[in-house]
């Protein structure tokens with residue numbers, strides 16, 4: 001079905017990005033996977049064509065007028081080409097909104113030009129070895145000493161951890177605050193800060209082309225001017241900005257499901273068994289027809305969420321619904337498509353094997369699907385008795 005949420009200018013942008021992905025990512029993507037990270041040079045190239053700064057104000061080196069639909073196009077075109085722009089997504093969709101909403105004028109001058117040029121790479125460190133879903137329980141703390149914060153703690157599973165120049169760290173500035181979330185703040189740690197140590201680049205099931213790392217803070221000293229927003233407001237800021245991260249996860253998952261399905265339709269038309277194409281069996285047709293239906297149903301809902309998000313509506317429940325439903329759909333689609341490939345589906349040279357592996361994380365990060373249902377239920381007035 002024709003999608004009516006994009007402008008003509010955005011349709012042109014899609015063609016530009018499709019060409020860019022084919023030229024700049026596809027030929028070297030296996031190198032990224034082997035290295036387990038995206039080369040810095042790639043971000044600079046995206047900066048050169050204006051993508052890294054498309055939401056950053058002109059006075060700070062960006063073009064300043066792009067709404068979230070441009071990010072959606074990036075996601076969709078990467079999924080279409082079976083590559084992840086994972087860390088670009090982290091920077092543009094997840095992290096930049098914090099800078100745009102909460103950086104003060106001095107911080108804007110310090111960080112925005114590098115963000116727009118693609119020379120300043122970022123990460124956001126919420127998860128810790130001991131806590132992920134329960135964000136208010138983070139143990140990393142930031143003690144005020146004169147004009148500095150002194151951070152101690154460790155973070156786990158951090159996207160971009162190896163290549164980030166500056167990291168938004170979720171830390172407790174008031175560990176005794178009750179309720180606990182009132183003690184949470186967001187503090188920027190630069191890579192050269194004394195006491196900041198990068199840990200292992202973790203070995204993963206999927207998403208091999210981007211790094212996921214451990215980080216350590218050992219009496220790590222940063223100036224108080226690195227506080228983002230207000231002390232004690234970190235949890236509220238996270239809750240506000242996680243809406244877009246979750247929507248992004250749904251957008252990318254749906255685009256991957258659609259492409260995996262298209263690949264499988266093509267495969268089943270050419271693979272033969274018992275003297276006929278696999279696609280001629282009724283089981284194959286019904287499975288493909290069911291999946292095509294669910295992808296279209298998902299697209300209708302996701303596009304509705306996108307339009308509402310761009311308008312600035314508060315759609316926390318709907319985005320949580322989209323995130324869990326679409327990422328579960330992706331797992332179902334990749335699993336069924338792999339089955340329709342037979343033994344070839346288990347071979348890494350067939351895209352469906354990568355799709356299957358990459359699908360596993362989508363229901364876990366950006367808030368697990370169980371947490372999405374907790375949010376929806378709470379907003380339906382259903383209180384937990386646990």
Ligand SMILES: Cc1cc2nc3c(=O)[nH]c(=O)nc-3n(C[C@H](O)[C@H](O)[C@H](O)COP(=O)(O)OP(=O)(O)OC[C@H]3O[C@@H](n4cnc5c(N)ncnc54)[C@H](O)[C@@H]3O)c2cc1C
Pocket residue numbers: 090123124125126127130131132133134156157158159160204207212361364365366367368369370371374
């Ligand atoms: C590839 C990758 C990239 C990531 N990137 C980042 C990043 O850049 N920054 C960052 O901060 N984090 C990142 N993460 C971490 C990710 O956000 C967490 O893994 C996720 O939030 C889940 O936390 P956890 O792993 O501690 O699981 P846990 O919280 O231990 O959950 C384990 C299980 O218990 C369930 N559970 C927990 N609480 C409830 C409840 N109340 N009701 C029902 N079930 C519940 C969960 O749904 C899950 O199934 C990344 C993870 C991966 C794998």
